[in-house]
Amino acid sequence: MKLFSYFSIRQKLIGILLTVTIISLLIGFTFEVFSNIRASKKDLEDNILLNAKLISDFSVPTILFDDNKAAGNILLKLRNIPSVLSGVIYDTQNNVFATYYKSGYENSSILVNPDSSGFTENKLLFITEPIISENITIGRVTFVASTDVIRSKTISHIKVIALIFLGTAFLAFIFSLLLERMISKPIINLASIARNIRVSGDLKLRAQKYSDDETGTLYDSFNDLLISLSVRKEERDRAEKALLEERENLEKRVSERTIELNSAKEKAEESDRLKSSFISNFSHEIRTPLNAIIGFTDLLKEGMATDEDKAFAVNCINESKDDLLQLIENVLDTSSIETNQLSLNRSDFLINDEINSIFKFSEELLNQRGKQLIQIKTSIDSTKELKINTDRRRLTQILKQLVDNAVKYTNEGYIEIGTFLPDSEFIGFYVKDTGFGIPENEKEKIFTRFYKIESDKNNLYRGAGLGLTLVKGLVDTLNGKIRIESEPGIGSTLYFTIPRIMSAIDGKFNIEITPVEISVFKGKKVLIAEDNFNNYAYLSKVIKRAEMEAINARNGLEAVYLANEHKFDLILMDILMPEMDGFEAAKRIKSSHPGIPIIAQTAFNFNKEDKNMIELFDAYLLKPITPQDLIKSIARFFIPPVSSDN
Amino acid sequence: MAPVFKIFLFINLIIFNIEGKAQYNENVIRAAYIERLTRFVEWPQITSRDTGYFKIGVYGDAEFYNILKIALIDKSIKSRKVTVIELSDYKEIETCDLCYLSGISYNDIEKIMASANKAGVLILSAGKDYGTKGIHINFYIEEDKLKFEINRKAVSAGNFKISSLLMNNSKII
Numbered sequence: 001m002k003l004f005s006y007f008s009i010r011q012k013l014i015g016i017l018l019t020v021t022i023i024s025l026l027i028g029f030t031f032e033v034f035s036n037i038r039a040s041k042k043d044l045e046d047n048i049l050l051n052a053k054l055i056s057d058f059s060v061p062t063i064l065f066d067d068n069k070a071a072g073n074i075l076l077k078l079r080n081i082p083s084v085l086s087g088v089i090y091d092t093q094n095n096v097f098a099t100y101y102k103s104g105y106e107n108s109s110i111l112v113n114p115d116s117s118g119f120t121e122n123k124l125l126f127i128t129e130p131i132i133s134e135n136i137t138i139g140r141v142t143f144v145a146s147t148d149v150i151r152s153k154t155i156s157h158i159k160v161i162a163l164i165f166l167g168t169a170f171l172a173f174i175f176s177l178l179l180e181r182m183i184s185k186p187i188i189n190l191a192s193i194a195r196n197i198r199v200s201g202d203l204k205l206r207a208q209k210y211s212d213d214e215t216g217t218l219y220d221s222f223n224d225l226l227i228s229l230s231v232r233k234e235e236r237d238r239a240e241k242a243l244l245e246e247r248e249n250l251e252k253r254v255s256e257r258t259i260e261l262n263s264a265k266e267k268a269e270e271s272d273r274l275k276s277s278f279i280s281n282f283s284h285e286i287r288t289p290l291n292a293i294i295g296f297t298d299l300l301k302e303g304m305a306t307d308e309d310k311a312f313a314v315n316c317i318n319e320s321k322d323d324l325l326q327l328i329e330n331v332l333d334t335s336s337i338e339t340n341q342l343s344l345n346r347s348d349f350l351i352n353d354e355i356n357s358i359f360k361f362s363e364e365l366l367n368q369r370g371k372q373l374i375q376i377k378t379s380i381d382s383t384k385e386l387k388i389n390t391d392r393r394r395l396t397q398i399l400k401q402l403v404d405n406a407v408k409y410t411n412e413g414y415i416e417i418g419t420f421l422p423d424s425e426f427i428g429f430y431v432k433d434t435g436f437g438i439p440e441n442e443k444e445k446i447f448t449r450f451y452k453i454e455s456d457k458n459n460l461y462r463g464a465g466l467g468l469t470l471v472k473g474l475v476d477t478l479n480g481k482i483r484i485e486s487e488p489g490i491g492s493t494l495y496f497t498i499p500r501i502m503s504a505i506d507g508k509f510n511i512e513i514t515p516v517e518i519s520v521f522k523g524k525k526v527l528i529a530e531d532n533f534n535n536y537a538y539l540s541k542v543i544k545r546a547e548m549e550a551i552n553a554r555n556g557l558e559a560v561y562l563a564n565e566h567k568f569d570l571i572l573m574d575i576l577m578p579e580m581d582g583f584e585a586a587k588r589i590k591s592s593h594p595g596i597p598i599i600a601q602t603a604f605n606f607n608k609e610d611k612n613m614i615e616l617f618d619a620y621l622l623k624p625i626t627p628q629d630l631i632k633s634i635a636r637f638f639i640p641p642v643s644s645d646n
Numbered sequence: 647m648a649p650v651f652k653i654f655l656f657i658n659l660i661i662f663n664i665e666g667k668a669q670y671n672e673n674v675i676r677a678a679y680i681e682r683l684t685r686f687v688e689w690p691q692i693t694s695r696d697t698g699y700f701k702i703g704v705y706g707d708a709e710f711y712n713i714l715k716i717a718l719i720d721k722s723i724k725s726r727k728v729t730v731i732e733l734s735d736y737k738e739i740e741t742c743d744l745c746y747l748s749g750i751s752y753n754d755i756e757k758i759m760a761s762a763n764k765a766g767v768l769i770l771s772a773g774k775d776y777g778t779k780g781i782h783i784n785f786y787i788e789e790d791k792l793k794f795e796i797n798r799k800a801v802s803a804g805n806f807k808i809s810s811l812l813m814n815n816s817k818i819i
Contacts, residue, residue, distance in 0.1 A: 061815040064682040066791065070815045134685055 010184045017176035018169065025168055029161045036157045040150040044083060044125060048145045049117075051081060052129035056141045059089050060133045063097060071098030078102075083145045085124070089131070091139045123147045186215040190222060203230040270448075281465060285327050289320035296320075319368075325624060330466045332622075333397075337473030344391040344477065351383045351419055351427070354392065358399045358417055365407050374410055379418030386419075388427055389501045394474050399429060401467045402494050406433035413491065426480070428497040437488040446484070447472040471496075520638045521546040521631075524569040528552050529559035529585060530601075531577045535623075539572060539601070542627045543634075556580025563589045568596055570637055573617070575602040586616040597637040601625060673710045675792045676785055677717035680746065680770060683783060683794070684723045686812035689743060690805035692766040700726040703742035705733035706749035714746070740765035747771045747781070755779045763804035777819050782806065786817075795819050 007015065055074055062071035071089050078084045078100050085108070087100040101108075117127050124144055131139035186209070193207050203226055209219035296313040304310045336342040355378055362376045399417070406415045413434025420428040438446060446468050471494075475482045480498035526543050530536040531554050540550035551566065553559035556573075557580040563571065571589065575582035586598050600617040613620060619633050680702070700723040704711035715730040722728060723743075731742070736758055739745040745767055750758065752775075759780045762769045769782045777784035777795040782804060785794045795817035801808055 058811060058814065061682075061686065061809075061811045064685070065679060065793075065815055067793075067815050133682075 009187055010180055013180035013184050014173070014176045017180065018172055021172035021176075022169055025165050029165055033154065033158055033161060037150060037154050040153050040157075041119065041125075041147070044145065044147065044150055045119075045127070047081070048084065048125055048127045048143050049129065051078070051084070052087075052127045052141050052143050055087065055089070055143075056129045056131045059098070059131050059139065059141060063089070063091060063131055063139045064133060068098045072100070074098070075100035078143070081145075083125075083147075083149045084143055085146050086142075086144045088142045089139060090142065092137065097139060119147065123151075183215070186210050186219065190215075190219065194222075197226070203233055282327075282331075286324065289324040289327075292320035293317050293324070328624075330470050334466050334470050334473060337470070337477055342394075342473075342477050345393060346389055347392050348387055348389045349392050351380060351386045351388060354395060354399070355380045355417060355419065357396065358403060361400055362403045362407070362415060362417065365404060369407055371407060371411070373412055374407070375414035377414055377416040377418075379416060382421055383419040383427060386421075386427065386500070390478060390498055394478060395429075395498070398471050398474050398496065399431065401471050402431035405467055405494075406431050406435065406492075409433065409435035410491070411435070422497055425499055425501075426497040427500050428495060430493055430495045432491065432493040434491040437490050437492050438484065438486040439488055443484050443486060447482075520635065521548045524548040524638065525567065526550050526634070527559060527562055527566070527568040527571040529556065529571065529577065529582065530574045531555055532574075535574075539625070539630065542630050545627075546631055546634075548634075554578075556582055556585030559585045560588045563593055563596065570634060571596055571598045572601050572621075573598050575600060583612050583616060590616060599633055670709075670713070672787070672792060673707075673713045674717065676710065676772060677714040679785070679792065679794065680714065680744070681718060681721060681723060681728075683770070683812065684744065684768075686809035687768060688807040689724070689768065690766045698726065699729040700724055700744075701742045702728060702730045703733045703739055703745040704730065705736050705739070705745060705747045707746070708732065710746065710748065737761070739767050739769070742767050744768045744770065748773065752779050755781065759800060759803070763800075766804065768804065768806060769800075777817075783816075793817065 004012065004015075055077070058074045059071050062068065062074065068089075075087045075089065075098050078087045079102075082102075084100075085102045085105045089097040089099070091097045119125050123146070125147055127143040127145065129141050129143075130137045131141060189210075190207055193205055197203060197205050206223050206226065207219045209216040296317045300310065300313055304313060333342060359376060359378055366372060366374055366376065403415065403417065410433040414432075415434075416430075416432040418430050418432070420430070422428050448469065472482050475496045475498065478498040480496055482494065482496035484492060484494050486492035521543075526548050528536050528539050528543070528550050530539065530552065536552045540552065543550045551562060551568075553562050555577045559571070559573065560580070562568075571586075573582040573586050577585075582600060582602070586600075589596065589598065597618040598616065599619040599621055600613065601621040601623065603623040618637065621629060621633055684700075702714065702718065704714060711730065711732045718728040718730055720727075733739065733742075733745065736745075736747060736750060736754065739747075739758065739762055743766075745762065747758065747769060748771065750771075750773075755776070756779075759769060759782075761767075762782075770785070771777075771781045771783075772785040773781075774786075777786075777797050780797060780800050782800050783794050783796050785792055787793070793816070796808060796813065797819050
């Protein structure tokens with residue numbers, strides 16, 4: 001059966017038809033041959049029997065009248081029947097009355113007198129017929145016939161059958177060739193279409209059916225399948241397209257994310273590098289002024305020879321202190337900007353005043369740095385009389401930082417400080433120098449935190465890498481923009497613009513203190529809640545110098561107790577204290593003594609918009625607290641304050 | 647008696663005895679043949695004939711009459727019981743179905759046959775040339791065998807129908 005599967009459907013159909021035909025013919029023809037043999041035997045038997053009867057009838061008078069000669073003549077008629085080998089007439093006593101033997105069989109031993117009629121094993125037919133007259137058997141006639149005629153007839157019949165068989169098989173083959181097309185053609189056609197679809201992939205091809213029989217149903221089902229496959233293919237194509245697009249998008253996103261991650265990684269690495277650099281620089285920047293402070297402090301302890309030396313030492317300590325404080329303030333301001341906690345104090349002032357102040361600062365700075373060869377220029381003609389409303393302290397901080405940078409990176413030439421008016425709402429400032437300039441690829445990086453341009457020329461310059469970061473943060477906080485123009489070897493110009501009028505902000509703490517008269521403090525009683533004795537000593541020294549009385553509470557609980565026991569005009573409240581913190585203490589004191597002003601003083605840079613700070617405290621001082629700031633802050637509660645809005 | 651006479655007598659006796667024995671056997675066979683012959687013959691329809699018996703008349707041969715009478719005792723021919731009578735005059739043949747005539751002259755044959763054909767009587771004989779003279783069936787001896795000859799014209803004239811089987815085994819004249 002496996003071999004059968006290698007044949008084509010045409011061959012199979014032809015094979016089936018021919019096989020069925022041949023088997024049917026073989027069965028039919030076999031049956032026909034055997035039937036023919038049986039019929040031939042019957043014919044022979046009937047024929048011999050009929051002749052026997054005839055001979056019997058004809059023999060009646062021969063026996064009746066004892067005429068064996070006539071009987072012999074009658075038997076001679078058997079010569080006309082080739083199959084009869086012998087004929088014998090017997091009388092009633094079973095005596096031979098007359099005989100006939102075919103030529104060549106006269107003495108044949110096979111022609112024995114049988115007991116009964118019928119065919120024998122030696123292919124002979126024995127027929128015995130009684131001779132009857134007047135219902136009385138008067139003898140019998142016995143014939144022996146050869147069955148060769150049956151064999152010859154059978155052979156002839158088989159030959160004819162074989163011819164018919166071959167002819168029929170040939171016709172069956174011809175008809176099967178013609179008829180198999182009726183079945184195979186639709187299937188072959190369907191297979192061809194299926195092959196075309198497989199090769200071309202065109203699912204729009206359709207099979208045209210030939211009939212409404214099972215093959216027609218097969219065609220319909222095939223077409224339905226094609227439609228289904230076509231729909232599925234379209235869906236799959238759409239899905240693949242969507243998947244491809246999604247993959248492309250994903251690849252794009254991955255690529256973008258990779259770029260971002262690489263960028264982030266580079267930034268992180270850069271940040272790490274910058275941090276390392278910052279720490280190194282910061283350490284240097286801290287240790288340098290500390291070195292002067294500690295050194296001169298030690299020298300002062302040991303005792304200096306002259307007042308001039310003492311004054312010089314104090315001045316050096318003071319300058320170093322300012323440098324150190326500036327560094328710390330820059331760090332804190334940078335942190336405040338990044339956490340959106342930087343407070344702004346709005347005020348009106350003239351541009352001319354601010355630029356003059358910066359000009360003086362620049363001259364002092366050049367003197368300090370020993371760069372008297374650098375010329376300081378200003379260009380403020382168009383804005384000389386312009387009055388703006390912004391946080392002057394922060395504007396000054398920006399300009400000082402830019403000038404400081406310009407001085408730092410310029411060895412000769414000039415530094416120009418100027419203003420311009422880009423439009424009716426903004427005012428622009430610039431600081432131009434003739435320093436070594438900034439390469440194009442580093443222009444954007446200079447505003448990055450801790451970033452310092454490293455080159456053979458500037459490696460010698462000090463700094464923590466926070467100056468321009470702070471400048472940009474301050475400009476952004478003032479709702480302005482900053483940009484740089486620079487050419488290596490020529491110099492740099494940093495431009496920034498800010499709104500002429502800054503948006504109004506709620507400034508509970510934004511009060512500009514006017515110069516204070518010492519007399520207003522005389523006799524005032526101040527409670528200093530401070531757990532650190534040195535800080536208390538410093539604050540009490542300033543307060544006592546202003547002729548006020550100072551009492552120390554070493555924690556919040558003690559502060560509450562003392563506030564209840566004594567009448568204080570003002571309380572300086574540290575925030576982080578043992579037993580009870582400043583918030584809780586202020587809350588309790590305010591509940592029992594709401595009229596006592598409480599000024600928060602802490603090393604933490606709190607958000608001034610913090611609810612607790614606004615509700616519990618009347619003012620806020622950030623450590624380190626200068627004597628001036630402390631007095632200014634206290635004074636506002638003892639003299640009428642002057643609003644900056646006025 | 648003289649020896650020669652005795653010898654002659656003895657020879658005659660022997661011959662007589664031989665001849666008488668042969669005659670007797672011939673009569674027996676002839677008697678048997680007569681019955682067998684009737685099996686192949688169909689008689690014409692004669693309404694006046696007595697259908698109760700098949701009557702066989704013998705004329706001119708008493709010995710044969712005795713033999714035939716004995717031979718056909720309790721026999722039936724044509725489903726009728728056979729009766730054998732001896733005729734004293736051949737004119738009596740008209741009452742019979744079959745007659746065996748012996749010793750008649752040739753001159754009487756024509757008259758006898760006319761009467762027989764008219765009456766539907768089958769005439770048998772055993773004389774020389776009787777067949778050619780008009781007797782229906784005439785016995786004769788050939789090669790020591792009793793045979794018979796049939797006069798087709800006479801048979802037809804008597805409206806008898808004789809089976810071809812019999813015709814094939816007889817001499818037709």
